[in-house]
Amino acid sequence: MTEIDRPASPAPRRNRFPEEVGVIAALLLMLVVIGLARPLFLNPLNLFSLLSNSTFLGMLAIGMVFLLAIREIDLSVGWMFNFSAVIAAMMMVAGLNPWLAAIAGILFGGLLGLVNGVLCVTLRLPAIIVTLGTFSMFQGLSLVMNKSRAIVPSDTTSTYFTFFKERLFGVVPVAGLIFVTLAIVLHLVLHRTRFGYRVQAVGSNPEAAKLAGIPTGLVRLQTLVLMGAICGLSGVMYVGFRGAIDPVEGSDFVLVVVAAVIIGGTPLSGGHGTIIGAVVGMLIIQVISSGLIFFGIDATWSTFVTGAVIVLAVSLDQLIKHQRARRADRIG
């Protein structure tokens, strides 16, 4: 290899553009196209409600990036969300301070994640298998707790029930702001901490990670607990936002969440993830469903279009990778 045999020079940066450029460009393009046809769509109030609508699922997508990065997938996110919300709401009904109940809800989410994690690590099973089971277990237990009825905290005088709905300067929703803050924090966690490094290492090659002394079981456990806690946070915020939790809320979350992560550019093959991409991916899904409404197309089409976007996104990704691989294919 004539080219590669050069001794290393002071390294140039790996990419000139961050990898998320493509998906961000796609989002902007969609906004421009819809905005040209329906200028009302670009009203700041509408744009921020897109963000606000993305919040609860978007937070789950952020956690799911960590799971795909470690080459796992958590199917139980929707019911961890629901179960944590139900528990927090029931505490509020029982008269506990809603803020304290919320903290308890987050911890409860983390506990559910711990259940997933302990099962995965001790049984040495992939998370997709374990969470296929806990998906129904959490759903079932949640239904037992709420007796298949919506839990509605009756005393909504606490600031908790107005806080998340508030809009700073009349436009910026607090819930959306928390979502963006969480994304930034976890982006730094994934790329700038020992834990994030380990997640990527284990996802890239679990066997090599183990033989490099990386505590792979612990990292997997931590990732699943993080996922559970994020579900708890999203769940309790939802209770504050809506003032109630429906017994079926969360049932269809997991596919949308994974879709957002994949549209964002996180590969299923592990070792790598982009949180910014996942946030943008979730926004794209929101723009599709609300954009269709702006065009007067029946909202039932949005599921189909979202699916089509996933196929489009992964095929574009595949095409780019294929081109790159052909160019980089070096055989001695």
Place this chain on the structure above:
Amino acid sequence: MDRPPLIEVRQLAKHYGGVIAMADMNLSVEPGTIHAVVGENGAGKSTLMKVLAGAVQPDSGDIILDGQPVSIGSPSRARQQGIGIVYQELSLFPERSVLANLFVNAEPTRGGFISLSAMEQQCGPVLDQLGLHVDLRGPLSRLSIGEQQLVELSRVLIEKPRLLILDEPNSALNRAETERLFKVLEGLRAQGITILYVSHRLEEVFAISDRITITRNGRDTRTARTAELTIPQVIEGMIGQHREAMFPPPLPRKEGVADRALVVSGVAGGALREASFSVGSGEIVGLAGLEGSGVSDLLEILFGTRQAKVGHASYPDGGGLPRSPTQAARRGICMVPADRRKNGLMLDKSILFNISNVVVGARNDGPLTFFPSRALERAQRQIQALRIRAASAFAPANALSGGNQQKVVIAKWLEIGPDVFLLDDPTRGVDVGAKREIYALIRQMGAEGGIVLFSSTELPELIGLCDRILVIYQGRLVADLSGAALDSATVLHIVNTGKLSQDTTLARATP
């Protein structure tokens, strides 16, 4: 040349992007001979073989088969022309049966259904010839790597090729299996089959081939009858200059290095039966044994990936056997695994990322943060110290040649300055130039007071580098050789028989 060549290659060129794999490659193979192609990694020999097998299309140049120019557009076209290839890396299906692997996409049928008995009949003669007697209906994954390699060879032979290409077929074979393979190749030559043989192991090339073509930088530099060449001449042709001795001389011990030892007492687990020995700091101790003899089990136990059934050990830090690789890494015990692509590297990640594996991934001291700038410093330091040839520290590990990949695996451990080095066949599939550099690194590990345990499938390596060699035969530590006893005949005899030959007296031998 008495007979017209079976296949001729003229001025073949191929580049991938800016990387030139072949510049001007010429080759002429006489029928009924074993023709070896040698060269360092990146010399273009594998690309040449892939072109002949139809897997890669050349940019320019001619291929002449039986005096007729041909274009080999696809692997199936190559098969029709009677060209069969066995690749270096196995392309088998581990979960499927041996039979299914032998007839991939060419299953014989009876009445429209795949017939297992027809398969057994068809492959019988070939398997007999190879001496491969295994459960044909059981899954392939139950076979040893060496047996799997023979399955791959059988698959090609069943198609009765005129030209058989072997691309480093014995990189995973132990000595006994290699000898069996060579017998088979000689038998095939006697039947008139022409064989193109690519290998790194020059001793073996000299043992088996009739003619040798030496390649360098995408060109053929010399072709001659094997009898007319010597190993130093071939090495010179491969690297284009005179080479110093393959094994660097022992380095003087560094001053002020404390004397410590690894003491292993009665450790057993896996195939290994109770073994006791000790290694002092600065010592390079070789581990010799056939595949499955227990050498790799011993290394796994010492690194904590396998638990010992009985026995204990005392490490330089005062502790016993590590309970996990994580604990080992935190205690300065390092392991370079045999299969670096599978077990040593994160191939899609950068060199920078890989070199941080242990410092950031395994250790728990230091900050919780991971700064790419600091990781870059680490990577640059190791790239310089180990002379890793890469476009930059951001290049993915996948883009490196085998030798440079292995240096990355070693580099990530050197970052923590280990006390105990466990090296499992660290030069497997590495070109001659990089091998020498790795030998120098091993010497350096010893000179700095490290305790080095080094297993290898290549005996000359062990003899050239080690102060002592421990021989394990069928799970038992049968010999501890040093000094005058370190010669290949003695070691080879013990490795293969477990007994000391009568005419050699040994310094020490553990029963």
